[in-house]
Amino acid sequence: GESVGLHLPTLSVQEGDNSIINCAYSNSASDYFIWYKQESGKGPQFIIDIRSNMDKRQGQRVTVLLNKTVKHLSLQIAATQPGDSAVYFCAEPDRVSNFGNEKLTFGTGTRLTIIP
Amino acid sequence: NAGVMQNPRHLVRRRGQEARLRCSPMKGHSHVYWYRQLPEEGLKFMVYLQKENIIDESGMPKERFSAEFPKEGPSILRIQQVVRGDSAAYFCASAAGTASMNTEAFFGQGTRLTVV
Numbered sequence: 001g002e003s004v005g006l007h008l009p010t011l012s013v014q015e016g017d018n019s020i021i022n023c024a025y026s027n028s029a030s031d032y033f034i035w036y037k038q039e040s041g042k043g044p045q046f047i048i049d050i051r052s053n054m055d056k057r058q059g060q061r062v063t064v065l066l067n068k069t070v071k072h073l074s075l076q077i078a079a080t081q082p083g084d085s086a087v088y089f090c091a092e093p094d095r096v097s098n099f100g101n102e103k104l105t106f107g108t109g110t111r112l113t114i115i116p
Numbered sequence: 117n118a119g120v121m122q123n124p125r126h127l128v129r130r131r132g133q134e135a136r137l138r139c140s141p142m143k144g145h146s147h148v149y150w151y152r153q154l155p156e157e158g159l160k161f162m163v164y165l166q167k168e169n170i171i172d173e174s175g176m177p178k179e180r181f182s183a184e185f186p187k188e189g190p191s192i193l194r195i196q197q198v199v200r201g202d203s204a205a206y207f208c209a210s211a212a213g214t215a216s217m218n219t220e221a222f223f224g225q226g227t228r229l230t231v232v
Contacts, residue, residue: 036223043120043207043223044159089158103149103172104221106158 012113013080021075021110023090028071030092034104035064035075039086047075047088077112085114118142120210120224121190128230129198137193137227141210148191149209149221150183159207165191198231205229 013019025033031052036044048059050066050073057064063076077084087109094103121140129135141148146167151159161175165185176183180198185191195202205228211221 041225043209043225045223046220094161103161103164103175104151104159105161106151108158109156 009108010111010113012115014115015082016079019077019080019084019112021077021088021112023073023075023107025071025073025090025092027092028068030071032093033064033066033073034091035062036089036091036106037086038089038109044089080112080114082114082116085112087111120208120222122206122208122224122227124227125225126228126230128232130232131199132197135195135198135202135229135231137195137206137208137229138190139193139208139210139224140190141208142212142222145210145212145222147211147221148185149211150191150193151207151209153205153207153226155204162193162206195229198229200231203229203231 011019011021032049034049035047037047038044048057048062048064050057050064052066052068055066061078064073065076066073073090075088089106089109091104091106094105120142123138127135139148148165150162152162153159163170163176163183164172165183167185168187170183173183180196182194183192191208193206205226207223207226209221209223
């Protein structure tokens with residue numbers, strides 16, 4: 001089965017508020033995670049990534065937190081804007097593969113709606 | 117530098133026809149991945165190719181589906197004798213290397229296949 005999964009399928013947040021999107025994973029050996037944003041009718045867009053030697057990484061208005069103890073990561077978006085409305089996926093590369101490639105396993109996704 | 121280009125953006129096929137989806141990776145990228153996304157679901161890995169080689173096709177259905185990435189020209193995902201269950205969005209991603217090489221995979225806008 002999939003290693004990554006999300007707690008909530010939908011999330012509505014008032015514009016200007018902060019949002020938190022959660023993701024759980026099951027493989028304790030997972031060492032790299034990526035968050036993608038997918039707007040309607042478009043392909044996934046890289047937001048931010050984190051490696052297991054870190055527990056926090058910050059970008060522009062986004063922060064990813066990694067809790068290896070409970071195998072959980074979250075994406076925090078500060079001061080949300082209408083353009084943040086999208087589906088957000090966490091993903092991890094398949095390290096088990098013998099092919100040396102980095103095919104991604106995606107979670108189901110959380111649909112974030114920003115309320116004006 | 118143009119992004120990953122997929123065409124057509126929308127494709128309608130009758131049951132039993134063939135669907136050909138094209139993906140031109142970003143300039144300089146030699147790694148191509150194909151993913152399928154059903155409505156309200158995450159992306160599922162199908163196949164990973166490098167120039168003239170299929171590296172990992174573990175996510176491809178055994179029948180009717182094939183992929184290629186020739187030395188010249190785009191990568192092609194071919195679906196023969198399409199059925200309604202093939203209706204989905206098909207995304208291509210390209211990368212210059214693997215995630216362990218600190219390279220990012222970029223996604224195209226996808227081809228939305230509808231089988232009627």
